[in-house]
Amino acid sequence: MDKIKLIIIAAFFSLACSSLLAMDLKREINLKGEWRFEIGNNLSYKEPDFDDSKWEKIKVPDRWENEGFPGYDGYAWYRITFNVPSGLKAKKLYLQLGRIDAVDRVYLNGKLVGGKGKFPPQYDTAWEERRRYLISPKFLKFGTDNVLAVQVYDDHGSGGIVEGDVGIYSRRDVLELKINLRGQWKFSTGDNLKWTAPDYNDSKWKTIAVPCYWEKQGFKRYDGIAWYRKKIKLPATLFNEKLILMLGKINDIDQVYFNGSLIGYTGEFPRDGHKAKYKDMKNKERAYFIPPHLIRPDGENVIAVRVLDVGKYGGIYKGYIGITTRGEYLKYSKRK
Numbered sequence: 446m447d448k449i450k451l452i453i454i455a456a457f458f459s460l461a462c463s464s465l466l467a468m469d470l471k472r473e474i475n476l477k478g479e480w481r482f483e484i485g486n487n488l489s490y491k492e493p494d495f496d497d498s499k500w501e502k503i504k505v506p507d508r509w510e511n512e513g514f515p516g517y518d519g520y521a522w523y524r525i526t527f528n529v530p531s532g533l534k535a536k537k538l539y540l541q542l543g544r545i546d547a548v549d550r551v552y553l554n555g556k557l558v559g560g561k562g563k564f565p566p567q568y569d570t571a572w573e574e575r576r577r578y579l580i581s582p583k584f585l586k587f588g589t590d591n592v593l594a595v596q597v598y599d600d601h602g603s604g605g606i607v608e609g610d611v612g613i614y615s616r617r618d619v620l621e622l623k624i625n626l627r628g629q630w631k632f633s634t635g636d637n638l639k640w641t642a643p644d645y646n647d648s649k650w651k652t653i654a655v656p657c658y659w660e661k662q663g664f665k666r667y668d669g670i671a672w673y674r675k676k677i678k679l680p681a682t683l684f685n686e687k688l689i690l691m692l693g694k695i696n697d698i699d700q701v702y703f704n705g706s707l708i709g710y711t712g713e714f715p716r717d718g719h720k721a722k723y724k725d726m727k728n729k730e731r732a733y734f735i736p737p738h739l740i741r742p743d744g745e746n747v748i749a750v751r752v753l754d755v756g757k758y759g760g761i762y763k764g765y766i767g768i769t770t771r772g773e774y775l776k777y778s779k780r781k
Contacts, residue, residue: 474613480505486520491552493592497524509605523595531588536615542576543609548598556584620777622767630655636670641702643747659760673750684742687771692731693764697723702749709733
């Protein structure tokens with residue numbers, strides 16, 4: 446199989462298996478209702494001190510054709526002023542604008558928050574995408590008024606902020622990963638404890654996406670033991686940190702090795718005539734402290750994960766995959 450085919454297959458499985466982490470969102474500020482609206486394309490409209498008092502009033506969400514602008518195609522701007530309570534300072538906030546037809550750029554207090562699609566002349570619609578943008582705390586003014594301005598372009602049919610639960614949402618079940626390890630890992634079925642060794646040559650192993658069940662990646666109906674391996678280098682900024690390895694959720698049980706040493710496990714593999722202990726382990730989030738003396742600061746570090754699946758689906762299938770600091774992990778675990 447040539448290199449191009451391998452890349453296409455890898456991309457296909459990454460797409461099939463990659464799902465956004467489910468967000469536990471709570472609406473803190475309802476932005477549904479009356480907004481100010483004006484047609485045209487003037488970037489000064491994004492500035493928080495711009496006087497929009499003579500603009501038309503329009504309902505959001507809805508098609509602008511339903512709000513007194515039938516047949517209009519082109520640029521338009523939405524603006525709304527809202528207060529952000531000081532009590533939201535400690536929360537991770539998202540702006541949710543639902544579906545916008547067709548292209549948008551969003552400004553909060555004059556600062557670009559995000560956007561989907563491309564404006565002319567390289568027009569590219571994003572009408573089918575739901576808009577959700579992470580808000581940087583430095584863009585917000587807590588305890589006072591904030592101005593949100595949304596630039597929209599539509600080339601035909603319906604236009605505007607057309608549908609969805611529009612508002613500011615908080616999410617507190619967020620973990621900041623310092624190293625994101627989602628993506629391609631080396632993988633082999635079978636079992637050999639020599640595979641824990643950091644210098645083991647895994648170049649002939651298969652490559653699969655993590656997180657994703659291995660049944661979805663060419664190992665249909667495989668039950669038993671399999672291994673994952675990943676090589677990483679740590680940035681200098683992490684050399685003096687206490688680090689936690691996050692491996693999401695694993696079906697069913699696992700043992701995790703860092704540079705050849707066991708750093709943790711969930712469940713128990715069968716031994717000495719005893720059966721494996723795996724009940725309810727697949728729903729437990731894996732987090733393992735990495736002893737500092739095991740870390741190679743100036744070279745490659747190898748993570749090896751031994752997994753036993755006892756039926757139906759197997760593997761590292763969901764959740765945060767990466768390395769975070771002890772401080773970030775504590776904040777995350779206390780918020781859950």
